[in-house]
Amino acid sequence: MIALRIALSMxxxxxxxxxxxxxxxxxxxxxxxxxxWQALLHVLASDVSYTALPLGQAxxxxxxxxxxxxxxxxxxxxxRLEGHVLLxxxxxxxxxxxxxxxxxxxxxxxxxxxxxxxxGRFGRDEHRGFFLRCQExxxxxxxxxxxxxxxxxxxxxxxxxxxxxxxxxVLL
Amino acid sequence: MPxxxxxxxxxxxxxxxxxxxxxxxxxxxxxxxxxxxWLDARELRLxxxxxxxxxxxxxxxxxxxxxxxxxxxxxxxEHLTGHSRYAWEEELAQGFLTIPGGHRVGIAGSWSAPxxxxxxxxxxxxxxxxxxxxxxxxxxxLVGRISAGDRPIATILVGAPGCGKTTLLRDLVRAASxxxxxxxxxxxxxxxxxxxxxxxxxxxxxxxxxxxxxxLDGMPKTIGMRMALRALGxxxxxxxxxxxxxxxxxxxxxxxxxxxxLATAHAASLEELRHRPSIALLMxxxxxxxxxxLGSQPRPGTLLRVExxxxxxxxxxxx
Numbered sequence: 001m002i003a004l005r006i007a008l009s010m011x012x013x014x015x016x017x018x019x020x021x022x023x024x025x026x027x028x029x030x031x032x033x034x035x036x037w038q039a040l041l042h043v044l045a046s047d048v049s050y051t052a053l054p055l056g057q058a059x060x061x062x063x064x065x066x067x068x069x070x071x072x073x074x075x076x077x078x079x080r081l082e083g084h085v086l087l088x089x090x091x092x093x094x095x096x097x098x099x100x101x102x103x104x105x106x107x108x109x110x111x112x113x114x115x116x117x118x119x120g121r122f123g124r125d126e127h128r129g130f131f132l133r134c135q136e137x138x139x140x141x142x143x144x145x146x147x148x149x150x151x152x153x154x155x156x157x158x159x160x161x162x163x164x165x166x167x168x169x170v171l172l
Numbered sequence: 173m174p175x176x177x178x179x180x181x182x183x184x185x186x187x188x189x190x191x192x193x194x195x196x197x198x199x200x201x202x203x204x205x206x207x208x209x210w211l212d213a214r215e216l217r218l219x220x221x222x223x224x225x226x227x228x229x230x231x232x233x234x235x236x237x238x239x240x241x242x243x244x245x246x247x248x249x250e251h252l253t254g255h256s257r258y259a260w261e262e263e264l265a266q267g268f269l270t271i272p273g274g275h276r277v278g279i280a281g282s283w284s285a286p287x288x289x290x291x292x293x294x295x296x297x298x299x300x301x302x303x304x305x306x307x308x309x310x311x312x313x314l315v316g317r318i319s320a321g322d323r324p325i326a327t328i329l330v331g332a333p334g335c336g337k338t339t340l341l342r343d344l345v346r347a348a349s350x351x352x353x354x355x356x357x358x359x360x361x362x363x364x365x366x367x368x369x370x371x372x373x374x375x376x377x378x379x380x381x382x383x384x385x386x387x388l389d390g391m392p393k394t395i396g397m398r399m400a401l402r403a404l405g406x407x408x409x410x411x412x413x414x415x416x417x418x419x420x421x422x423x424x425x426x427x428x429x430x431x432x433x434l435a436t437a438h439a440a441s442l443e444e445l446r447h448r449p450s451i452a453l454l455m456x457x458x459x460x461x462x463x464x465x466l467g468s469q470p471r472p473g474t475l476l477r478v479e480x481x482x483x484x485x486x487x488x489x490x491x
Contacts, residue, residue: 047356054256084192084199087255120255121246121291127258 013164019162024153030103034142036070045131056081091116111137189273195247201238211255216301245296274304274371274378310473311343315353318462322356329436331466336473337436358386359405363396377401410434420450427459
């Protein structure tokens with residue numbers, strides 16, 4: 001009986017650790033997602049600034065190099081822009097579509113939403129500035145996310161394990 | 173298919189071609205318009221704070237329901253530029269865009285001061301969708317008067333705006349290129365500075381300008397004519413709206429190189445044309461063996477007068 005209780009307690013402690021790891025993993029994926037966004041914006045900025053490629057074509061081309069949800073975003077937006085839609089609406093709709101599966105925080109999404117409102121209506125020089133500012137803001141978010149991922153990851157895993165051990169002690 | 177039927181069909185499809193480039197709110201309202209209205213339509217005019225107007229033949233316009241808002245015009249421009257105004261900076265700096273089907277959209281509004289680059293549209297106050305009418309066949313009546321055997325001779329088409337010069341030039345280019353109306357097919361270079369003749373969109377002609385035609389779209393005439401001469405080996409070179417001295421000198425270069433030049437120029441009469449110093453130079457050199465005056469009544473493209481290089485009126489074309 002005691003052996004069973006010990007096994008159950010270990011299982012609970014492990015489950016707590018796993019839950020903590022899941023939360024920590026979300027922070028790690030947030031960093032990767034911001035990295036993917038920055039890579040996409042870098043490609044778009046080059047295509048727009050140097051070759052003046054129309055946004056639909058630039059997105060379609062960039063989607064082939066992008067990864068994960070960002071790839072879905074670029075491809076999906078390029079397809080939406082083929083229809084009779086406005087860029088700002090299509091941009092927001094595509095972000096909204098992916099948000100449930102995204103690890104980005106509202107503060108991460110804010111510069112992207114702002115970028116969607118600026119794109120398409122100005123010249124190449126202005127676009128270079130829009131992309132640059134968005135990348136800079138994302139970089140701040142990325143550093144914060146990376147920091148949280150390291151510190152928070154350790155904290156969540158420890159918290160999960162401690163909570164599991166605590167619960168096991170109560171049960172014993 | 174007869175030329176007239178073909179022309180009618182092209183106009184019937186005009187709304188279908190223009191619709192993707194009109195703001196959704198206005199497009200929905202225009203969808204309710206009787207399709208026959210488009211048969212006669214020459215222009216769709218959108219002005220901020222005013223009703224939509226559809227201008228028909230002879231300048232008669234028809235007021236349609238919805239008031240156009242500034243935001244509608246911004247949306248139209250977004251559709252016209254494919255959400256990428258930066259990709260059309262040069263065209264916008266010239267004040268117009270060409271859309272598939274050869275329709276040309278003129279822009280009114282406020283523009284930025286020219287900086288290091290070109291001017292940029294800041295606010296759109298009006299858009300004029302000029303409905304292209306690729307009418308095949310108007311050259312047939314003229315070809316007999318501007319031929320030497322199976323090839324055209326250098327000709328200048330003259331008339332006031334809206335009298336069909338560009339339409340006639342386009343058909344002459346097609347005829348020279350495809351070998352129509354008794355001409356043999358020839359290598360044609362078309363220098364289309366304002367994208368009005370071939371109506372290129374993304375580099376491809378929106379109008380049929382013939383199988384042996386090379387188009388230099390958006391290229392300044394003086395550069396384009398010399399470039400074509402050096403690189404494309406044309407037998408016939410066509411260009412629109414010559415006027416300045418540089419244009420005249422480029423035409424002269426082509427003529428001296430043995431290339432047949434087909435051109436247009438704005439003037440109310442042939443006398444007025446000859447009084448321009450630049451054109452006078454071409455006349456003195458006998459570059460244009462035919463000078464054709466066009467009128468817009470009873471319909472654009474009406475031949476009013478054809479003269480040879482010595483100013484002799486050719487029979488049957490005096491009014």
